[in-house]
Amino acid sequence: MTYRIAVLPGDGIGAEIVPQAIRVLEAIGAKYGLSFTFTEGLIGGIAIDKTGQPLPAETLELCRNSDAILLGAIGGPKWDDLPTHLRPEVGALLPLRKELGLYANIRPCHTYDALADASTLKKEVLAGTDMVIIRELTGGLYFGSKGREDIDGVQKAWDTMLYSTPEIERIVRLAFETAGHRRKKLCSVDKANVLESSRLWRETVNRLAPEYPDIAVTHMYVDNAAMQFIRNPGQFDVVVTENTFGDILSDQASMLSASLGMLASASLGGHVGLYEPAHGSAPDIAGQKKANPIATILSAAMMLEYSFNRVAEARAIEAAIEAVLAKGFRTGDIMEAGKTLVNTEEMTDRVLEELA
Numbered sequence: 001m002t003y004r005i006a007v008l009p010g011d012g013i014g015a016e017i018v019p020q021a022i023r024v025l026e027a028i029g030a031k032y033g034l035s036f037t038f039t040e041g042l043i044g045g046i047a048i049d050k051t052g053q054p055l056p057a058e059t060l061e062l063c064r065n066s067d068a069i070l071l072g073a074i075g076g077p078k079w080d081d082l083p084t085h086l087r088p089e090v091g092a093l094l095p096l097r098k099e100l101g102l103y104a105n106i107r108p109c110h111t112y113d114a115l116a117d118a119s120t121l122k123k124e125v126l127a128g129t130d131m132v133i134i135r136e137l138t139g140g141l142y143f144g145s146k147g148r149e150d151i152d153g154v155q156k157a158w159d160t161m162l163y164s165t166p167e168i169e170r171i172v173r174l175a176f177e178t179a180g181h182r183r184k185k186l187c188s189v190d191k192a193n194v195l196e197s198s199r200l201w202r203e204t205v206n207r208l209a210p211e212y213p214d215i216a217v218t219h220m221y222v223d224n225a226a227m228q229f230i231r232n233p234g235q236f237d238v239v240v241t242e243n244t245f246g247d248i249l250s251d252q253a254s255m256l257s258a259s260l261g262m263l264a265s266a267s268l269g270g271h272v273g274l275y276e277p278a279h280g281s282a283p284d285i286a287g288q289k290k291a292n293p294i295a296t297i298l299s300a301a302m303m304l305e306y307s308f309n310r311v312a313e314a315r316a317i318e319a320a321i322e323a324v325l326a327k328g329f330r331t332g333d334i335m336e337a338g339k340t341l342v343n344t345e346e347m348t349d350r351v352l353e354e355l356a
């Protein structure tokens with residue numbers, strides 16, 4: 001079986017980390033008898049520079065004709081001052097997600113024993129943390145009407161948080177089902193004390209809950225959730241929330257595994273799944289071989305599991321990463337005294353050694 005992977009490195013550290021995930025997929029392929037074709041496409045700032053478009057039509061076509069997509073990161077200061085709709089984030093990543101129907105963004109977050117001391121949080125707080133954030137990805141503030149108006153010299157700008165019942169239902173059902181395969185706890189995060197879209201969100205969760213009688217459902221306001229993530233992250237199993245809240249909360253939750261460079265993601269819902277680290281193009285460390293490739297490698301593991309149902313292969317990658325961390329190898333973002341500092345490629349070398 002040959003799996004066709006669309007490879008979109010993008011900007012900044014994207015071009016450094018994506019090749020690492022490909023090396024790991026190739027090693028997995030050799031070991032387990034799978035084959036992959038990797039076809040590169042342009043996206044983001046580099047696509048603007050080369051074609052004038054943040055999401056060229058060929059890239060979208062490549063993605064549509066692939067079995068899965070591996071994306072690095074997009075954006076950076078060079079393109080920040082472009083008009084909103086031409087910027088890499090709004091002009092490429094959002095339409096890619098929307099066009100492919102990727103409404104469900106899965107961001108698993110757990111504590112690594114080996115990294116307990118690398119974290120900025122106390123060991124006792126982190127102990128046993130294992131949650132998955134299910135973020136709605138094609139609605140809300142990112143996609144509602146937005147605009148600007150100049151009225152008598154006063155600038156006004158707006159974004160609209162819009163959700164329909166079907167949009168909420170499909171993501172909430174996925175969250176209930178995910179909880180059913182885990183510890184059977186679902187926390188729905190909203191701002192129903194203020195926002196109308198959150199009231200509809202909460203009503204929808206409550207309406208569906210009786211269909212999933214074995215799942216314990218709770219609701220939490222997003223401000224409280226931000227605090228509880230740090231106070232007692234072990235209380236969460238599955239968290240479901242709308243687009244913007246999920247974006248912010250997942251960056252925060254990444255610190256439960258010690259670094260944003262550890263947080264993988266899968267975007268699902270259409271025919272083709274998209275796999276990318278949750279982090280961005282990290283302009284502050286780009287081109288310095290400092291980037292942690294683990295979030296991208298773990299995203300490739302999610303690809304094997306979710307798009308190809310290759311669960312043993314995904315577990316093998318995760319186990320290899322745990323072993324490398326246990327042996328004390330660290331990129332700068334997770335470095336601590338007494339450990340061995342490695343660069344992006346060397347971290348992958350160690351993972352490949354474990355896989356072999």
Ligand SMILES: NC(=O)c1ccc[n+]([C@@H]2O[C@H](COP(=O)([O-])OP(=O)(O)OC[C@H]3O[C@@H](n4cnc5c(N)ncnc54)[C@H](O)[C@@H]3O)[C@@H](O)[C@H]2O)c1
Nearest residue numbers: 073074075076260261278279280281282284285291292333
């Ligand atoms: N999915 C995406 O492509 C994506 C996601 C987030 C941000 N962005 C874009 O990336 C650009 C930079 O945004 P930002 O700086 O706010 O967020 P960022 O996620 O790029 O970086 C935040 C911080 O985390 C560090 N970091 C991130 N990934 C790392 C890794 N793998 N290893 C080690 N350290 C890592 C960075 O060095 C930086 O200090 C912006 O243009 C933003 O819009 C893109």
Ligand SMILES: CC(C)[C@H](C(=O)O)[C@@H](O)C(=O)O
Nearest residue numbers: 075089090093094247278280
């Ligand atoms: C770059 C940006 C549009 C994107 C988002 O907010 O979805 C990123 O922060 C992410 O988390 O994937």
Ligand SMILES: [Mg+2]
Nearest residue numbers: 247248251278
């Ligand atoms: Mg984000």
